[in-house]
Amino acid sequence: QANSPSGSAGLTGLIYGQAATMQPGDVLLMAGVAAAAVAGALLLAKELTVVCFDDAFGRTEGLPVAPVDAFMMGLVVLVTIAGLQAVGLIMVVAMLIIPAVSARFWTERLWLMLVLAGVIGAASGYAGSVLSALMPRKPAGAVIVLSSGGFFVVSMLFAPSRGVIASTLRRVRVRLRIAGDHLLELAAEPHAQPAKKGLTSGATQGTYVDRSTIDRLAGQRGWSPIFGVAVRWSLRNAGFTKGVNAAGLELTERGLARGGRVRRNHLLWERYLVEQADIAPSHVDWTVDQVEHVLSPELVAQLESSLASTGEGHAP
């Protein structure tokens, strides 16, 4: 750097990019380099995939892992050179990472992720150049990176299965379902059961769950008031309850049936864990709670038959 006549000016161009002052010849050169990189990646796509996911397996299959790794680094260098003039050195990092991460949110399939990443990268390049041309004195490189950042934020939030919004909604739905099941289970507990989890007998009368019981359950499980309302709403929505009146929360037939089923699963698991899986009885409730909502019908049938064969009593 100290020995070139242009000194640091040339280097600054390399570091920040000078997209606005590129010549058509430069563009052709960049296009050629980029095409070569894409072709290289596509030609060795299978090998690159194996090395990325499980290089030990690749070695056992006879794949030369180290040369493939070196080839991948070579592609990175090629792509960096191509991007140097557009966005500059420091922000080539952004163009290497952000489109790929954004594409990852949308799909689990690798080939689709590759295509999407390319599309997002191209789109950010286009959007960035257009925006920086419209606004005065904005360096194109920075605007391109910020556009890709915008794509990233949109992908992170709105992607259908891995996006933040979608997975939050999914999580909330599961929590509501589990909480609703706990509530329904209360109605199915027989009146003669001794105090379980601090709930006194007589708390439920047939198809009603009274308010104090619900409140006690809410306190025990740490439901916020909003969550409590949401649980009741989701139960009504699913047709398990009819509504709240003076006697408490009224259950429908379906609600009673579901509560009974959850209760039965609970007892089955309890018995299985104590009798057959050597868990000390004091640990049972906690473990059972996690799984009683997710048993499949086949597993339940299997458990029932195995318990019947060992002569244990049935769940009520």
Next chain:
Amino acid sequence: MIDAAYDIPGVLLAVAWQPVFTFEPRLDLFPLLAAVLAAASCAVLGNFLVLRRISLMGDAISHSVLPGLVIAFLLSASRSPAVMFAGAAVAGLATVALVELVKRLGRVEPGAAMGVVFSILFALGVLLIERAAVRHVDLDADCVLYGQLETLVWYAAPDGIAGLFSFETLAAAPREVVTLTVVTAVAFAFVGVLFKELRIAAFDGALATSLGFSSSLLHAALMVVVAAATVASFEAVGSILVIAMLICPAATARVLTDRLRIQILLSIVVAVATAVVGYAAASAVPAAFGLDAVNAAGAMTVAAGGALVIAIVAGPKHGVIAKARTRGRLARRVAVDDLLATLYRAHEAAPDGQKLPAVAIDLGEARGIRNASVAIRDAMRRGLVARDARGLSLTPEGFSHASLVISKHRRWESYLVDRAGLAPDHVHDTAEQLEHVAPVPDASGSIDPHGRQIPRIN
């Protein structure tokens, strides 16, 4: 002078024997001091970045402080150090928070999360610089990138050493050096006072949290101090080269030792040494070729990188050379053991009743012994094997050594069959490997799974 470029030994001699680098306090003291302080503060903090495998975070922080600096300048219209540090601290915290957010919410892997956050923040900073048209103020990115060591001229330099310690001369020291001194002191104090906590959090963050202090708080505090050190070092060595000082001395020390305290001390020593050497070489080496001095910060980075390469290659325990030597020694010992075992087995299978028969060994198929000729030479040199007209034979020492090896092998085979439940035809290869290095189980009987005698060892 053109000839000098081709006369390498002559050049080296010139560099070594002639004082091409003269130390002039007026020109050199403060730049050197600034470089040394920047290197030391970055190195001591960099140890924990390297240990926690978040070296990229050092790169990230040194880039993402840019918007913090610019915004602080825009809001306060001043470039006082306090304002700059406030901006840097906020930017550092924001980086940490955003990286965690992206990692958790988006389930993105840590390196990618850091890359996403810092490049977007850096782009934001570049945009803000242009927008505020501050390139005419000294906040321009060139200075931030390369530093301006050479401009730290000390106009009020005294004539003698005694004058160094008077208050007036010290008060006239460049602002950058004062800032660096303070920040270096803060960095050392941070690492010194919180050493135990930093150490636990670096190796096992969950354990640290379970012991009662928040490892994420510690992480955030570390990042803030790193941000402060990078900002203070910007004006000395520039941002791109701060990353080198954060990583290289710590990595060099890591390769040279396995003890944390020694590693930290070593990293400081390496950092200071490479800073001084780089600074001297920046003017000395080109001068020997008749060229102008190069950028001092760049030379220091090259020196730091060179130190790392030397440590990787020549390090006493983990260095490439040391490991190759250890591996070679082990391979040769294993080859000799295998040779002796082969001879012993041949002796067992020999029909004659001689105690030490000579056995002809075909060098080409030495039963899978690699480099059989080397093994035979080693064994003969150690007096374990003798060669005569009929072939090779075991000497008495060789016989007892071979008995030991065979005993270990067969004891392992017995153990694997009796205790580990392996089938008898699966145990030979495993025992072949275990016999050389692993502690050997006691013999449970005197016959191995293949019906052969286990030699008794006194």
